[in-house]
Amino acid sequence: MPYPYSKTATSCTVTEYASVSAAVASCTAITLKSITVPAGDTLDLTKLKAGSKVTFSGTTTFEYVAEDFDPVKITGSGVEITGDSSHVIDGNGSAWWDGQGSNGGTTKPDHFIVLSKLVANSHVHGLNIKNWPTHCFQITGAKDLIIENIYLDNSAGDAPNSKSGGKAAAHNSDGFDISSSTNVVLRNSIVKNQDDCVAVTSGTNITVSGLTCSGGHGLSIGSVGGKSNNTVSGITFSDSTISNSENGARIKTNSGTTGSVENIVYTNIKLSNISDYGIDIQQDYLNGGPTGVPTNGVTIKGVTMSNITGTATSDAKNYYILCGSGSCSDFTFNGISITGGTGDSCNYSPAGDFKCA
Secondary structure (H helix, E strand, O other): OOOOOOOOOOOOEEHEEEHHHHHHHHHEEEEEEOOEEEOOEEEEEEOOOOOOOEEEEOOEEEOOOOOOOOEEEEEOOOOOEEOOOOOOOEOOOOOOOOHHHOOOOOOOOOOOEEEEEEEEOEEEEEEEEEOOOOOOEEEEEEEEEEOOEEEOOHHHHOOOOOOOOOOOOOOOOOOOEEEOOOEEEEEEEEEEEOOOOEEEEEEEEEEEEEEEOOOOOEEEEEOOOOOOEHEEEHHHHEEEEEEEEOEEEEEEEOOOEEEEEEEEEEEEEEEEOOOOOEEEEEEEOOOOOOOOOOOOEEEEEEEEEEEEEEEEEEOOOOEEEEEEOEEEEEEEEEEEEOOOOOOOEOOOEEEEEOOOO
């Protein structure tokens, strides 16, 4: 047999990277066993047959090269992506980490795993992923997709290394970035990282529940504006915990751009040890940072927050709302109790029993 995989009917077990494309072309039940992906190459699963199942087994590793590429790409209709009980997908992030993430320094993969156009009730579940270079999942163009029981651990990047100048070595390490997708369910997953646990920048009817987030920037909408798709609608975050993070619930839009954010729900969120903002809604982002001067080109309408409780540090703000002129409307906040922070500031007052300060 010219390549190392075993085949029974349409089932294949692949043990070398060079055989992946042949397995994808001929098999519908594929086990990827202890694959080492060569430097700069992509584990390309974009041509899976409809209804295929891919199972990661053993330790999947990625060799280092200072380039921007996609280490893993997956596309399919009605496909299942999972891992066996002992597998690990190890992104070798420490080879790239320099404290700068995607903002400079060593050239790095911008997203570790790209889920593009997963449709027709595709199911991604039971994956154990650690040490990704910058952002972990990019989920784009999805429709009717379920993602669940994912364990993301980038906590090794919390410590400085020889290249990070005393800062955390990992940076811009988002867990799940979701864009231009419809009817996506993300649930019952753990994220340990240094940036957004989940960030939705565009899309409709997306439900996020049962997340346990630590070390990062919380559950975010945005930033919205200035992209190819600037519409976010029908997003629910529920029944989740956020600890030892910069932010809890956050909505951010970009200065001088246009777009819309509407029908957003955050409910049953527990916070602990939040260092910057418990609840944060800002319309002043420019070049990735706040300016203090909001603009109103992106409208935010229909935001419901309820039963969000927990603690912030003494130098954090429990609540911060900075809306552009007339661009925020129909907010209702009830059962909000975040304590420990100081200097709360809100230039828009939601309905309900919420008090900013």
